[in-house]
Amino acid sequence: QLQLVESGGGLVQAGGSLRLSCAGSGSRLDDYAIGWFRQAPWKEREGVSCISAVDGSTNYADSVKGRFTISRDNAKGTVYLQMNSLKPEDADVYSCAAVLTFRCSRLYSDYMAWGQGTQVTVSS
Secondary structure (H helix, E strand, O other), X not given: OOEEEEXXXXXXXXXXOEEEEEEEEOOOHHHOEEEEEEEOOOOOOXXXXXXXXXXXXXXXXXXXXXXXXXEEEOOOOEEEEEEOOOOHHHOEEEEXXXXXXXXXXXXXXXXXXXXXXXXXXXXX
């Protein structure tokens, strides 16, 4: 059974960068499409980005397009989310999720396995 663990969150100043990692274990991560989601208690969950299995095609929310980059290293069983030009409104708990399908989506309901999340805080 696939298990996911996120890391890389923390406190950063506005305009700064962070790289989040999503490490998979228990199953081959390269068979899964992976999504990154974020949510604060007072907000709806947002699908930030996703990356498909096999061809690595990507998809981004408009709110992060041009600033965030998702990538995957199948040899390491890890998916990354590089976040640049961070804004205070990017502060959230970021979670990765996996679904055993070719094409990714940014819909929460499509995913079958979730990590515990990592906190990102952006100071203004």
